[in-house]
Amino acid sequence: MAIKDQCLQCIHYASGICNVDNASPNYNQMSCESYRKVGISLEKNTDDKSVLSSPNESSLSQNERQSMFAHPFSFEGRIRRTEYWLSTIIVYIYAIIVGFIVGANNGSEGMMYFFLIPGYWFIWAQGAKRCHDRDNSGWYQIIPFYGLWMLFGDGDAYENSYGPDPKGRNVMS
Incomplete structure (x- = not known):
């Protein structure tokens, strides 16, 4: 049963x-x-000792949590909305700066696009990880208006096929 x-x-x-x-x-x-x-072990801790046996394990679990921009150019893992918002802002600022510098030096459009390649790679990688937070493939980011869902929609509150919840909730809903 x-x-x-x-x-x-x-x-x-x-x-x-x-x-x-x-x-x-x-x-x-x-x-x-x-x-x-x-x-996951669902056994209750019946010892009087704490769950963590040493102070080093406490700091280890802190380090296990994903920090912001740990692997910004990687297409693996999951990120929170906050990191995606910051990534989007960073790329827009980078693009504006590149545009001003290339424009001020009378550079060609080809030169501008060359300097924007890292920005494209960065935002595509961050977008793929944001899609992974909803347990979707990174290819979903090419769907029109899906970017709005990535900016405003909450991720899965549990571990999915792309990794643990970046918020650390890991609770089945």
């Missing part, structure tokens, strides 16, 4: 079979007592 979504995410479930019963699960919308989510 189980909930289908739980079975699909359980460590005991493989190829349509529950390895606890060695049978196909019977879905009755009741939580299974054998349910263990893949990658």
Whole structure:
């Protein structure tokens, strides 16, 4: 007896079979007592000790959290709306500066586009990571008006196929 979504995410479930019963699960919308989510231990801490055994582990978990602009030119991972907003502002400022410098030096349009290549790469990489925050492919950013969704829409509140939640929530909704 189980909930289908739980079975699909359980460590005991493989190829349509529950390895606890060695049978196909019977879905009755009741939580299974054998349910263990893949990658997460749901055991309660019964020790009087804290969950973290040393002060170094506390700082390690702080470092594990994604910092802003950790890998700005990478197309892997997820970013928050704040980082995407800042990225967009940075690229616009960079483009304006490049335009003024190239224009003031009587440069050609080709020279301006050459200097804008890093800006394009940066904003496409950041856009792909923002798409990943919604559990979508980076190619979604070429859909008209999807950029507005990336600027204003909240990301998934849990770990998805592109990585953990950059806000650190990791709560199933």
